[in-house]
Amino acid sequence: MREHKLSFFDERTAPIDAIIIHSSAFAADKAIKTYEQAEVSAHYIIDLNGQIIRLVDEDKRAWHAGKSFWQGRTGLNNNSVGIEVCNLSLGQKAYDKRQIFALLRLCKHLMKKYHINKENVLGHSDIAPSRKADPGACFPWQYLAQHGIGVWYDLRDCQQVKETDEKKLLSAIGYDITDLTAAKWAFCRHYMPQIVPVDEDVRHLIEHPYPADFSFNSDDYLQILQAVAYKMKKI
Numbered sequence: 663m664r665e666h667k668l669s670f671f672d673e674r675t676a677p678i679d680a681i682i683i684h685s686s687a688f689a690a691d692k693a694i695k696t697y698e699q700a701e702v703s704a705h706y707i708i709d710l711n712g713q714i715i716r717l718v719d720e721d722k723r724a725w726h727a728g729k730s731f732w733q734g735r736t737g738l739n740n741n742s743v744g745i746e747v748c749n750l751s752l753g754q755k756a757y758d759k760r761q762i763f764a765l766l767r768l769c770k771h772l773m774k775k776y777h778i779n780k781e782n783v784l785g786h787s788d789i790a791p792s793r794k795a796d797p798g799a800c801f802p803w804q805y806l807a808q809h810g811i812g813v814w815y816d817l818r819d820c821q822q823v824k825e826t827d828e829k830k831l832l833s834a835i836g837y838d839i840t841d842l843t844a845a846k847w848a849f850c851r852h853y854m855p856q857i858v859p860v861d862e863d864v865r866h867l868i869e870h871p872y873p874a875d876f877s878f879n880s881d882d883y884l885q886i887l888q889a890v891a892y893k894m895k896k897i
């Protein structure tokens with residue numbers, strides 16, 4: 663595996679139990695230059711051709727998540743491995759198959775090594791919905807879940823869930839609902855990508871990860887919320 667060591671990390675104070683997936687809007691060499699300028703990092707970056715580059719040793723705390731929240735926990739750099747996957751549209755257009763195969767192998771290896779539950783493989787937008795849109799609506803969560811990485815839903819499970827309050831369901835899944843619109847966007851990018859519009863201006867998307875006026879137009883939204891909450895074993 664290629665290495666390009668970054669010096670932006672510190673010591674973990676919690677064991678690894680999660681994987682956070684990001685996308686970078688550049689090819690790896692340029693992305694690494696931007697990390698060096700911004701003094702941030704991740705543990706791995708997967709280039710456009712599927713090549714994996716190690717940036718920070720797994721036992722160190724890399725600086726990729728920023729202000730983050732999931733299921734009551736904050737500061738997810740501390741307990742996670744951060745993986746960047748290069749995608750010039752920030753995940754709004756398909757990833758290369760070679761990248762996804764490389765990511766699949768890497769995640770399987772990490773999940774086995776650190777006993778990471780599949781529920782704890784998350785996207786940056788899941789844990790920082792008001793600030794981040796990556797890894798984007800074209801990230802293949804459903805495909806990865808079929809291989810035991812992350813969770814997907816079975817719509818029939820909604821019958822098992824009595825809760826119908828949108829906020830309570832999003833919160834039960836793990837989202838920070840301080841900004842409800844942002845949390846809804848993050849949920850849809852992950853579980854209902856077909857209804858998320860593409861922002862052709864990637865720079866705009868980076869600065870404005872979600873429009874304030876998003877109106878949901880799907881009869882399935884509540885049922886999918888319920889089914890995901892059920893799969894997350896949180897309701």
Ligand SMILES: [Zn+2]
Pocket residue numbers: 683684685726786794796
């Ligand atoms: Zn990110």
